Amino acid sequence: MSADNTFRKPYVPKVEASWWLKNPFFTRYIIREGTSLVSLFVCLELLLGVFCFALSDAHGDVYLAYVNGFLGNIVIILLNLVALASCLFHAVTWFALMPKAVRLFMNKNSTELLPGYVPHIGLYLALVGATLVILVAAFVTM
Amino acid sequence: MANDKIMKITVTRYRPEQDAEPFQQTFDVPYHNETSVLEALFYIKDHFEPSLSFRWSCRMAVCGSCGMMVNGVPHLACKTFLRDYEGKAMTIAPLENFPIERDLVVDISDLIEKIERIKPYIIPAAKDKNMPLTKEYRQTPQQMEAYRQFAQCINCGCCYAACPQYKINKDYIGPAALTLLYRYDIDNRDAGSAIRDEFLSSENGVWGCTFVGYCSEVCPKHVDPASAIQLGKVKSATNYVIKMFKPE
Numbered sequence: 001m002s003a004d005n006t007f008r009k010p011y012v013p014k015v016e017a018s019w020w021l022k023n024p025f026f027t028r029y030i031i032r033e034g035t036s037l038v039s040l041f042v043c044l045e046l047l048l049g050v051f052c053f054a055l056s057d058a059h060g061d062v063y064l065a066y067v068n069g070f071l072g073n074i075v076i077i078l079l080n081l082v083a084l085a086s087c088l089f090h091a092v093t094w095f096a097l098m099p100k101a102v103r104l105f106m107n108k109n110s111t112e113l114l115p116g117y118v119p120h121i122g123l124y125l126a127l128v129g130a131t132l133v134i135l136v137a138a139f140v141t142m
Numbered sequence: 143m144a145n146d147k148i149m150k151i152t153v154t155r156y157r158p159e160q161d162a163e164p165f166q167q168t169f170d171v172p173y174h175n176e177t178s179v180l181e182a183l184f185y186i187k188d189h190f191e192p193s194l195s196f197r198w199s200c201r202m203a204v205c206g207s208c209g210m211m212v213n214g215v216p217h218l219a220c221k222t223f224l225r226d227y228e229g230k231a232m233t234i235a236p237l238e239n240f241p242i243e244r245d246l247v248v249d250i251s252d253l254i255e256k257i258e259r260i261k262p263y264i265i266p267a268a269k270d271k272n273m274p275l276t277k278e279y280r281q282t283p284q285q286m287e288a289y290r291q292f293a294q295c296i297n298c299g300c301c302y303a304a305c306p307q308y309k310i311n312k313d314y315i316g317p318a319a320l321t322l323l324y325r326y327d328i329d330n331r332d333a334g335s336a337i338r339d340e341f342l343s344s345e346n347g348v349w350g351c352t353f354v355g356y357c358s359e360v361c362p363k364h365v366d367p368a369s370a371i372q373l374g375k376v377k378s379a380t381n382y383v384i385k386m387f388k389p390e
């Protein structure tokens with residue numbers, strides 16, 4: 001085959017940095033991924049608490065300063081509320097996708113698949129259950 | 143066609159022999175209740191722009207040739223109807239994430255290569271190697287149902303146009319090919335899992351997916367590639383653990 005007489009000149013469009021703003025589906029996806037930054041904040045906050053606890057004397061001086069001075073700060077309280085909201089947003093969108101990762105048949109011979117709402121509801125029950133366990137454990141050990 | 147309604151359709155044009163980059167052209171296209179986007183393109187070709195290029199063949203959502211972006215969303219032109227866009231303007235552009243060859247024609251050879259790469263055919267087990275061609279493989283209805291949905295792919299490329307991971311990393315094997323990989327892996331007649339694991343478990347295999355889920359949203363055949371890929375992750379992780387305890 002000769003290379004002559006070809007007008008081929010495939011055009012490859014550039015990937016724009018704003019590609020995720022062009023489609024609401026992608027915007028929601030990026031927000032979902034973005035919630036990880038807020039989770040990072042919460043992780044560091046908890047880690048700081050553990051350090052303060054370890055550094056405290058018998059009366060828990062450093063730890064109390066952490067609780068009252070740091071956690072009590074209105075900015076930190078607001079940030080924690082944002083973190084809670086974004087975490088719930090992540091959970092809701094992620095739970096909605098999760099049935100895709102489950103493909104089970106109703107029984108050994110059936111060709112009927114387990115409906116997607118079963119794992120979907122299951123995840124919400126697990127969320128409520130885990131929250132209750134943590135809250136009860138927190139109050140019991142108080 | 144006196145009673146026809148009119149839709150403003152903006153089409154992306156690109157003529158490699160004379161254009162440096164794509165441009166837009168707008169047409170007033172009359173339509174009725176049954177007019178598909180593909181037919182609208184024919185109308186434009188017949189009445190305004192004979193040089194307008196686009197791919198098509200079956201006109202019935204079977205061949206997978208006519209994938210394109212309609213108002214920014216990947217669609218089969220033959221399965222998309224103007225009536226669903228009533229009162230809106232319509233823009234038609236070539237399928238995203240593929241090199242544009244001419245007008246609405248894109249080069250999907252990368253997709254085809256990836257589908258070939260994952261060996262989309264039944265690889266018999268060693269014990270079946272000499273099975274006579276006249277002898278059938280047995281399969282229960284449930285065994286068939288396990289992969290049936292994933293076998294409906296027509297290679298139209300809509301899922302690649304919908305995939306942000308493929309957009310930023312062209313080495314990612316991508317939704318359709320990974321779905322076919324999974325489809326053959328779970329077929330009880332197939333024994334090629336170990337051979338395909340190299341692709342399934344690679345960084346550009348299922349683990350390249352961040353579960354955006356838009357591929358499943360746009361798939362015109364309801365294959366649900368995102369599901370096959372997540373199930374592929376389960377399989378890949380299981381393989382990994384098994385290998386940990388049972389090194390070859």
Ligand code: FES
Nearest residue numbers: 200201206208220
């Ligand atoms: S023309 Fe065959 S799928 Fe549209």
